[in-house]
Amino acid sequence: MNNGSAWLPEQASTLAPEIDALFYFVKWVSLVIFVGVVAAMLYFMFKYRRRDAAERPVPVKESKLIEISWVVVPTILVLIVFVWGFQGFIKLNVAPPEAYQITVRAKKWLWEFEYPNGTTTVGEVHVPVGRPVRLNMSSEDVLHSFFVPAFRVKHDVLPNRYTSVWFEATRADTFQVFCTEYCGTQHSGMLAKVIVHPEAEFREWLNSGGGNFDEMPLPEYGAILYQQQSCNACHSIDGSSGVGPTFQGLYGAERRFADGSTAVADDNYIRESILQPQARIVEGYPGVMPASYGSLNERQLSALIAFIQQQQ
């Protein structure tokens, strides 16, 4: 929450300042009305407090002027706010035609991003700074919702149609993405990052097919994949049980399966678990691990296995 104000998080998109101005306008007007109401209440409470049980106040005559003013003034205020909010809403909904397009697929409980050249990432989306970006989103299962607080954008992601959000990031940095439509057990773990690059760096990243990890030692690369591919949404590395079994102490241990058979968790077993999760289901767990990891390449698989091996 660096650079944010007391009420709102940091601003990092071109639309954020306008929405914040509107937020603060409503907040200040509300505050004036609220203070007025409470002050009047407290003043009357004190001024007209009952001093004698037999008090019989004279009925107050209703004043047309007062009644009309407290109908008219709020109506005007509300219409101002409505028109202003309406204009902002239109801007949020209409992406500039030249926007850079990224496809987003949501499923329980991860975000997958696909760029025009076919590069895909999971759990993080890379975008260029200073250029409008439009995300075309759909869901493979239930409803989800894509929310980036720093950009002030949010839209539900549906299984039966495409929806979209657009934004133009104003600085190169990393920003949090939340899923804001309840989607089950790991709803709160369905996170992602927006990584904003300067234009040239973004090109380079994209051309390298999503980052250059060729030089990186396997376990380190595995740790990155563990986050990036959202394994962490279901598998912990600290021994606590989540949707799936923890990775701690997994390597080399004997596994029991739902059908009663057992096996030792060696390289081949882990490889199979990732590529064909339904082949053998660990006892006591639902078979909900996504089958979509088949597209991981050999180096990525080795990296994940090396990483799991390290979690003792």
Next chain:
Amino acid sequence: MSATAKATAAPAAHQGASYNYLNHDKSVWSWLSTVDHKRIGVMYAFTLAIVFLVAGVLAILVRTELYAPGETIMGPDAYNQTFTLHGIMMVFLFLVPSIPAILGNFVLPIQLGAKDVAFPRLNLASYYIYLIGGVLVVSAIIFGQVDTGWTFYTPYSSDGGSAVIFMTLAIFIAGFSSILTGINFIVTIHKMRAPGMTWNRLPLFVWGLYATSIVQVLATPVIGITMLLLLLERVLGIGIFDPALGGDPILFQHFFWFYSHPAVYIMILPAFGIISELIATFSRQRIYGYKAIALSSVAIAMLGFLVWGHHMFVSGQSAVSAVIFSLITYLIGIPSGIKVFNWVATMYKGSIWLQTPMLYALTFLFLFTIGGLTGIMVGVLAVDVHLHDTYYVVGHFHYVMMGGTVMALLGGLHYWWPKMTGKMYNETAGKIAVALIFIGFNLTFFSQLILGSQGMPRRYYDYIPAYTGLHQVSTIGSYILAAGLFLVLFYLLWSMFKGARAPANPWGAATLEWTHCTSPPDPHNFHHTPLVTRGAYDFHLADEVFGAQSGDGAGDGAHAPARLAGDGRVAEPQ
């Protein structure tokens, strides 16, 4: 009535109070089979107190889990089921029936000068239907392990098997009890008013219940239709909501909110009614803008059917509908604002007596104003895109539902407690509890407003560490709030056994249940039908309240505020 006649009438009234609706028949069966609206109100009070207690404990568990990121006391599935059970119980089993079923049942016929509601047996049937619905709802959640939140959005909810169909069925059954209560109240208000009780003289609580009943009767069937459609989809495989069958999940949201937005008015309109009673009585003033308040309740009830889409600004409904819904949302927000101004204006040049019920009314004004203003904030299209489905919305609806409805219910309960039980609760304990509740409430929910605008999503089991501080404030606040509520439970129960005997009109109020009725009331409410000669809040005409006459002799209102004991409380009549 002459002064001498009054002197003899008063003692007779006390004998009346010792023969009353509570003690004329004490057997358990006489309670379970009663058709007396007062006893049915009391049975609802007990039942709903249990529901509130259970749902409240669940809320404390939710807040405790959120005290720190990661697992604190339970795992993610347990958490999701806990907040779901909390939400469903609070909304459908507690708030929707609450005020009409408890206080409406008890007070409405007496305020009208009637012996009972129009259909006393139907009234008892409503209670049992509610009970069946309630048991079904809770078992559907627990056995179906429902973890969808109280909104049951498809397709998530239909993935989990048939639990959601049982759930809607159960809610519809519970809702049916609201429909019957609604019809009963509408007919009672039209047909059973005492002579002289014109529409313009009706207490505003009656007006609030009237508007509520209209919404109950018109809106509740929608949940039944939704249930039928879910069933058709499941049994016949017709695609209605499920995208896999070619249905549309957004359609479900339309159905859901087409019921549930009006349902928020079912929750708040009776609360408006109570607040009018409390502020008028404890300010001893006519309600400023009586007609505006009465008619705007009915207008809100009608317009309330046209704004459901404001829950769906980012759902994928068309932008044009979003704009129209935003506009109508504002139009309906204005009458609520005007009511607040009217209540504050009622205090002007009044005689303000700060007893516990009035403190709840003032707490209501404070909290409901915040609730309404944050409602305007989330109604602003561009801003709601940021705030939707964050803790800001959670804060907003707790300010209106708990800060509004529950505060009004507590105020009303304290106000009518002497009438219902014939006992006074401890005023000091009452004031301490209000203070705890006020402080606890604001700590709990104001911090949620900030959390939400900072981006914290709702229905999150876990959160990023930056949000920890505000979550801890909220959790600690909820403990203070709970302490206040337990204190209320404790001293109210205490007062039933050890409380001082209540006079007929301890607050010097001017409506029939106080001026013409003993505490607790006679089984038939009145000894003879009252004749109404003035408006509900015409204190300047209410001589019987000030000791000039004692009503029609049935009550001892004459003694009420004329003499005060040392602590400022009305003296016990000798």
